Amino acid sequence: MSGLPLRLLVAAAVACVVLGATAQPPAVVTFSPEELRRVLSLGPWPPPRRFDASNRVSGNAAAIAFGERLFRDTSLSGNGAIACATCHQPTRAFIDGLPRARGIAIADRNTTTLANVGGQRWYGWDGANDSLWAQSLRPITDAREMNSDFARVAARVRDDPELAARYRAAFSAAPDADDERLAVDAAKALAAYQETLVTGRTPFDDFRDALARGDMVAAARYPLLAQRGVAIFVGSGNCTFCHSGPRLSNGEFHDIGIGFFVEPGRVDPGRHEGIRKLKANRHNLLGAWNDDPARAAPTSTRFVALEHRNFGEFKVPSLRNVARTAPYMHDGSLATLRQVVRHYSQLDEDRLHADGERILKPLGLDQYDVDALVAFLESLSEPAVPAPAR
Amino acid sequence: MRFARTVAFAATLPLAAIAGAQACGEGLGGGKRIVENSHYIVVYATTPAAIEINRHFVVDFAVCPRGGARPPQSVRIDANMPEHRHGMNYRPGVTVLRSGTYRAEGLLFHMPGRWDLTFDVVAGNATQRLSSTMRVE
Numbered sequence: 001m002s003g004l005p006l007r008l009l010v011a012a013a014v015a016c017v018v019l020g021a022t023a024q025p026p027a028v029v030t031f032s033p034e035e036l037r038r039v040l041s042l043g044p045w046p047p048p049r050r051f052d053a054s055n056r057v058s059g060n061a062a063a064i065a066f067g068e069r070l071f072r073d074t075s076l077s078g079n080g081a082i083a084c085a086t087c088h089q090p091t092r093a094f095i096d097g098l099p100r101a102r103g104i105a106i107a108d109r110n111t112t113t114l115a116n117v118g119g120q121r122w123y124g125w126d127g128a129n130d131s132l133w134a135q136s137l138r139p140i141t142d143a144r145e146m147n148s149d150f151a152r153v154a155a156r157v158r159d160d161p162e163l164a165a166r167y168r169a170a171f172s173a174a175p176d177a178d179d180e181r182l183a184v185d186a187a188k189a190l191a192a193y194q195e196t197l198v199t200g201r202t203p204f205d206d207f208r209d210a211l212a213r214g215d216m217v218a219a220a221r222y223p224l225l226a227q228r229g230v231a232i233f234v235g236s237g238n239c240t241f242c243h244s245g246p247r248l249s250n251g252e253f254h255d256i257g258i259g260f261f262v263e264p265g266r267v268d269p270g271r272h273e274g275i276r277k278l279k280a281n282r283h284n285l286l287g288a289w290n291d292d293p294a295r296a297a298p299t300s301t302r303f304v305a306l307e308h309r310n311f312g313e314f315k316v317p318s319l320r321n322v323a324r325t326a327p328y329m330h331d332g333s334l335a336t337l338r339q340v341v342r343h344y345s346q347l348d349e350d351r352l353h354a355d356g357e358r359i360l361k362p363l364g365l366d367q368y369d370v371d372a373l374v375a376f377l378e379s380l381s382e383p384a385v386p387a388p389a390r
Numbered sequence: 391m392r393f394a395r396t397v398a399f400a401a402t403l404p405l406a407a408i409a410g411a412q413a414c415g416e417g418l419g420g421g422k423r424i425v426e427n428s429h430y431i432v433v434y435a436t437t438p439a440a441i442e443i444n445r446h447f448v449v450d451f452a453v454c455p456r457g458g459a460r461p462p463q464s465v466r467i468d469a470n471m472p473e474h475r476h477g478m479n480y481r482p483g484v485t486v487l488r489s490g491t492y493r494a495e496g497l498l499f500h501m502p503g504r505w506d507l508t509f510d511v512v513a514g515n516a517t518q519r520l521s522s523t524m525r526v527e
Contacts (some may be wrong), residue, residue, distance in 0.1 A: 034527075146509065241501050241502065241503070242501065244501075244502065245443075249442070251444065251500075299446045299495065299496060300496075302496060303480040303483060304481075305480055306479070309476065358474050358476075
């Protein structure tokens with residue numbers, strides 16, 4: 001694909017009223033009505049805050065503070081040295097910068113950022129959990145991550161005077177005598193904290209909002225190279241098939257031709273195993289641990305289908321703050337955004353499932369278009385490290 | 391089981407456009423659509439009426455035999471993207487609202503583009519498939 005045709009369309013598009021007849025009109029790429037609709041669908045940002053009905057302390061200030069305290073607590077882990085914050089480092093956009101997470105041992109997958117983690121349908125690269133609180137339990141008990149158990153977490157909350165006081169403030173009750181119940185409550189506090197991690201506005205958001213209100217002068221402040229990247233993203237690249245909505249993810253699962261061998265002779269089954277784990281998990285939203293008496297949330301859990309094509313599928317990541325969350329892909333195998341764009345440009349169709357997505361084709365980007373897509377992706381990141389929104 | 395692929399592409403019309411079909415699907419919500427073949431008329435309405443990408447929706451539908459066809463013994467609903475060669479990530483559940491009228495829950499279109507909503511009507515050893523094509527953006 002050549003970048004030339006669209007570059008020629010760089011317009012002269014508007015704003016004469018504002019600028020007067022002799023002024024140079026601002027340069028804004030011309031979008032078709034369909035492309036413009038897709039651009040607008042990537043916002044606005046931030047979205048309205050939603051609370052999790054399955055978590056009775058969602059949005060509770062005391063629970064948020066308790067969760068933040070637990071997030072940094074290494075004593076929850078089996079060796080006393082690993083906290084949630086070990087891999088999800090607040091000063092690094094809540095990732096560790098490593099290809100694969102390193103807790104007590106090296107895990108199979110890349111650490112995902114926790115920014116904007118609230119309100120999703122599925123959690124984890126394989127979607128094995130349907131709530132943020134259930135997802136928060138997983139690394140605590142995973143042998144390679146924190147290698148802990150309910151009894152250790154419960155004892156820590158019960159026996160530490162500060163944590164016990166924080167628990168009472170959050171849940172309006174003394175720490176539960178039942179280990180599992182107390183560990184699940186700790187996970188719900190962790191979830192309440194993580195729900196507050198929302199990224200700020202980005203240069204792309206300013207561009208998108210300017211287009212929405214027809215302010216081409218403001219839109220023209222967005223670099224032309226990034227505008228070209230937007231045009232590829234919503235146009236010929238078909239990226240919005242999966243990276244849709246204000247989060248730039250449909251929250252579902254796809255095979256994009258990344259190898260799923262973890263090591264010789266061992267594969268990562270991805271979504272296929274994730275659905276099996278979800279269905280077997282006593283902490284899924286269909287169970288008694290869901291605090292929502294109406295059980296309004298679990299439509300997805302009730303009806304999710306296990307298909308052969310799920311093998312090797314992984315969750316579509318949000319692109320918010322993507323420039324801050326290298327390396328990329330479920331196995332951290334691509335170090336830079338440029339490598340990610342080149343992956344799609346030179347896609348090896350032989351690595352895709354025979355019964356998988358048929359619309360994935362090599363984009364065949366030239367150097368200008370690669371630069372443009374990278375510029376757009378970088379513009380989805382906020383300039384500063386996100387601060388918790390309280 | 392004999393599977394008669396009597397697919398009624400492009401036969402999806404507003405109910406008001408089909409003479410004689412008004413009686414089928416009485417009691418369904420507004421925005422009803424109809425898909426038909428020589429054996430059955432299917433009238434359906436979605437909730438919400440405008441399907442949104444990446445949000446679950448419900449389909450209420452009525453199946454009415456015509457031309458001496460047998461009443462359905464069971465019905466199934468599904469959807470797929472022919473251009474992508476895959477379907478939904480969810481398998482809808484169908485419950486009977488009343489005789490000949492059903493509710494399907496759990497549908498979700500996770501990608502924009504053309505979707506074919508299919509109704510399989512099972513009677514005896516035969517299955518009739520009626521398909522309604524839509525674009526969702």
